Amino acid sequence: MFSKKQIPSLISADVILEGEIKSTGMIQFDGTITGQISVNHLTVGELGTVNGSIKADEVIIKGKVAGSVHANRVILEKTAKVEGDIFHQTISIATGASVAGTIKQLTEAENVTDIAASKVSKSAKTAP
Template identity: 40%
Template sequence: MFSKTRTTESGPQFNDIPETTTPPKPSETATSAAPPIPSPAPKKAKPAASVLSSDITITGNVRSSGDIQIEGNIEGDVRAQTLIVGETATVKGEVIADEVITHGRVIGRLRGLKIRLSSSARVEGDIIHKAIAIESGAQFEGSVQRHEDPVGGANNSSSQRSQSSNLSSVPSPAPAKAVG
């Protein structure tokens, strides 16, 4: 590949001058090169939960397409993808989320695909769920109903009332009380 050449004359020789290359024309590369492969779209990282700290009091409804962690007080309905009610939090209103984790106090209806009441939870209201877990020590006063789509039917509460009134011959279950 490399060889040592003997130089008998001083000065540059014709063979010592590097060859210059011309860049290919754009029309030549377009026909001979394969089309570029698109890179896969980067996955969107899940944003962090919005935290409503313990010094916040909100009067009105709260809605998020993401996750919410509540440590303060809310007087109004809350809707989110995942909702965490912290130990110091109080929510007075309806809670609707795919996943609800309650460590604090909720006064109102809970609707969710997965609902978990931790040992420090204090809930006064009905729970409509697909899956539920209640830890020992949680306090709960209200009724529990299992639905396949508890979140999807949240806007049709009036139609659900009319359906439940048609079932007057079926006795309703007694409200459950869990006191720890």
């Protein structure tokens, strides 16, 4: 009855956030954020703007990002505008996307840490 497919959290175009967003799930972001985003899966929609850094397992960018992107898998759609460095294992760049910054492929040793795994290790260190 209930699908095992995860439904993303949606942040609409009329939302403006300042600070940090952390999630072990999926986020579709169409608003504006100034700050850091750490999630498993992020989609920056065509109307979305991120002024800050992104750390994710997978990120799809259709909107604007001013800051660094650290992700295992990066997909830049044709409407993507990135002003900052991109660190990735795999990347796909559509015709029309723009990047003003460096693009660096990570080695296995430099792999972006899984968000859920890092939360588990932090909680294990703080346990009594």
